[in-house]
Amino acid sequence: MSCLRLVSPEQLSLSTWNISLTYLEFPFVIVSRDKHFFGHLDARAALREGDFNRDVNLMIGMNKDEGNYWNIYQLPQFFDKAEPPELTRHQFDNLIDSTFSIQPDIIRSAAKYIYSDPNCTDHGRKTRFYAGQMNQIVGDYFFSCDSLWLADQIRSTPNGSLKKPPKVFVYYFTQSSSANPWPKWTGAMHGYEIEYVFGVPLSYSKIYKRREQIFSRKIMQFWASFAKNGTPRLRVLKNSEHWPEFNEHNNYRWMQLRSGSNIRPIKRRKETECQFWRRVKDTEYTAYLTQEYSSSCQINSYWILLFIPFYFIFSTF
Structure with a gap:
């Protein structure tokens, strides 16, 4: 530690990318074993053991091209x-x-x-x-x-x-952005629902299509409704845009999120x-x-x- 304290922050930052990393591994991430923050179990163990508060509604999903x-x-x-x-x-x-x-x-x-x-x-x-x-x-x-x-x-x-x-409500985001500089084949990549959640197409209307602006308004309504009431709903609701709860009664359906008439429940x-x-x-x-195992x-x-x-x-x- 004494040696590390003598190294400049800039050098430490640059050196982190010189270490050997596997696919999608990063040098600085949340430390799940921080028991001072996460309690008597580390975060990973708490999730796996079910030791967390379940008295909460959940809206969770994925993008088609993560x-x-x-x-x-x-x-x-x-x-x-x-x-x-x-x-x-x-x-x-x-x-x-x-x-x-x-x-x-x-x-x-x-x-x-x-x-x-x-x-x-x-x-x-x-x-x-x-x-x-x-x-x-x-x-x-x-x-x-x-x-x-x-x-x-x-x-x-x-x-x-x-x-x-x-x-619990599950979404499947499949909307590609016309303002995205990436090639079209990249699709709806990881994190690219965020611009619609925060209304970016409304602030930069010249580079987004009209249908994307309408779609962004709907996404914001879904998110705001869930934050306020625990259920994602639109102010003006078509039958096809009713978001089913993720449960046995509804055959565990997801909600597809895409512009136009493509907001609908899917298997x-x-x-x-x-x-x-x-x-x-x-x-x-x-x-x-079981890291006490001594050999691979x-x-x-x-x-x-x-x-x-x-x-x-x-x-x-």
């Missing part, structure tokens, strides 16, 4: 392009191996299978499908499936523990993908709690035991 933003920066040789990127199956497999290098082979093999082309396209032919699947797999693992997991956690409050169970998606990633996250959490051999053996069922499923195809 992964594209990160792929452009992390995999520029394939995704930093003006035209829609294309990948062969072999390139796709290699990118999964590099992107998820910290995962055991059995996990990466399972992911390749789940996100592979059901039409068994020639592995040597480039297609947009596999570039699109890299977008989805990155988005699912790092963002979407965790969001849906939290929605289920809040919703599955033990019977009788609350007088009034919380309401939930990503069930197979998120079921797989939840299993992975469960094992990651167990490994997180023990940890890898643990992963293999938990994922033997996946091996038998894949071997039948």
